[in-house]
Amino acid sequence: MVRNTLILAKFELKKLLFNPRGLISLFAFSLVWLLLLLYPIRTASSFLLTEEFKQLISGIFGENSINELFQWKVAEIAIFWIAALYLFPLFSIFVTADQFASDKHRGSFRFLTLRTSRDSIFFGRFIGHMLIQSLLLTLTILATIILAISRDITLLLPAVTSGTLVFINLFIILLPYTAMMAILSLYANTARQATIYAILFWAVSAVMIAIVHSQFASLAQWLQWILPGAQISMMINTQGFGSFVYAPIPLLQAGFLLFLGRQYIQRSSL
Numbered sequence: 001m002v003r004n005t006l007i008l009a010k011f012e013l014k015k016l017l018f019n020p021r022g023l024i025s026l027f028a029f030s031l032v033w034l035l036l037l038l039y040p041i042r043t044a045s046s047f048l049l050t051e052e053f054k055q056l057i058s059g060i061f062g063e064n065s066i067n068e069l070f071q072w073k074v075a076e077i078a079i080f081w082i083a084a085l086y087l088f089p090l091f092s093i094f095v096t097a098d099q100f101a102s103d104k105h106r107g108s109f110r111f112l113t114l115r116t117s118r119d120s121i122f123f124g125r126f127i128g129h130m131l132i133q134s135l136l137l138t139l140t141i142l143a144t145i146i147l148a149i150s151r152d153i154t155l156l157l158p159a160v161t162s163g164t165l166v167f168i169n170l171f172i173i174l175l176p177y178t179a180m181m182a183i184l185s186l187y188a189n190t191a192r193q194a195t196i197y198a199i200l201f202w203a204v205s206a207v208m209i210a211i212v213h214s215q216f217a218s219l220a221q222w223l224q225w226i227l228p229g230a231q232i233s234m235m236i237n238t239q240g241f242g243s244f245v246y247a248p249i250p251l252l253q254a255g256f257l258l259f260l261g262r263q264y265i266q267r268s269s270l
Contacts, residue, residue: 012124080166084137
């Protein structure tokens with residue numbers, strides 16, 4: 001089972017690297033992040049270094065609201081951290097929407113299940129899409145490090161250290177998103193449909209939590225932790241190892257969603 005799972009995971013990564021459609025997607029992703037690095041991140045990081053900007057932010061948001069933002073040793077990594085916390089989960093919804101939908105549409109699940117177990121298919125696809133996102137994370141973090149050392153070569157070591165911690169944090173954050181999209185992709189007939197289901201799920205959940213909050217505030221505070229990404233807004237004012245205090249939340253969410261996904265694929269007639 002483990003061997004087949006890894007084979008399927010590697011196959012998903014190869015589809016990105018050696019398939020024309022995958023290469024186009026990779027190029028488009030790289031182009032978007034190149035523009036973000038050259039303009040918003042590079043510009044914002046230069047402002048972050050000035051005392052006037054620190055005073056402005058402290059005056060608007062309060063002295064301790066985002067004080068950790070100014071404790072980063074590498075300004076470019078700090079701005080990247082804020083942008084990636086919100087953008088990578090969004091990218092994840094689109095990147096991982098086709099874990100199973102195309103196979104359902106083509107009817108190729110029958111071919112796969114004759115040669116390996118459903119567990120191998122499910123976890124192989126999940127691991128494969130996490131590998132894809134790991135590659136995308138690595139590329140963007142390396143580009144950010146290069147941007148930082150082009151300003152000051154002495155920032156190489158702190159940039160690599162901070163970049164590594166950011167990578168691990170973002171990888172953990174993306175786990176429940178990928179697991180959620182695995183379930184929705186099993187249910188949907190196309191990747192677009194899975195994406196629509198994801199948007200509807202988060203929108204409806206947010207409305208329901210808001211309604212519950214108006215009547216039972218304490219209950220709503222617990223319910224919000226069910227949604228992937230509930231901790232992201234609180235992670236902005238963290239850095240280094242301190243950001244790992246929120247890691248158990250996405251890990252528990254991912255474990256629960258993977259359990260649900262495994263149960264679904266085992267009992268469904270694909």
